[in-house]
Amino acid sequence: MADILFHAYNIINWLIWLYCILIVIDAITSWLPFLSNSVLGRFLHRIVEPYTGLFRKGPLERLAYSTGIDISPIIALFLLYFIQDYALRWLFELLFKLIG
Structure with missing residues (x-):
């Protein structure tokens, strides 16, 4: 059972890393x-936008429109890194302790 949890942790960790890479590529394109109007750019934006759009509200939206700088991908990456480094590790350590 511990082996299954270890593989699940690695898969979830890898998926979060991959999504972070997609966010960075979308920000660059x-x-x-x-590039952003290409088929790949539109596809990438459709994958990333639902998550980064959560951070593009309120004062951050006004900041993006007034300055032209959108920091929502940075905030999204910080949150994903926090989940990956702390929350996910804590959750799986707790599950390992419960299993034995």
Whole structure:
């Protein structure tokens, strides 16, 4: 059972890492119109936007419109790194202790 938990932890950790890479690529392609308007750019934006859009509300939305700088990908990455480094590790350590 511990082996299954270890593999589940590694898979979830890898998926979070992959999603972080997709967020970074989407942020970079947003600076280049020919990339963001391509099929790959639109597909990538459809995958990333639901999560980064959560942080694009209120004062951050006004900041993005007034300055042209969108920091929602940075906040999204910080939250994912926190989940990956602390919350996920804590959860699986707790499960390992419960299993024995």
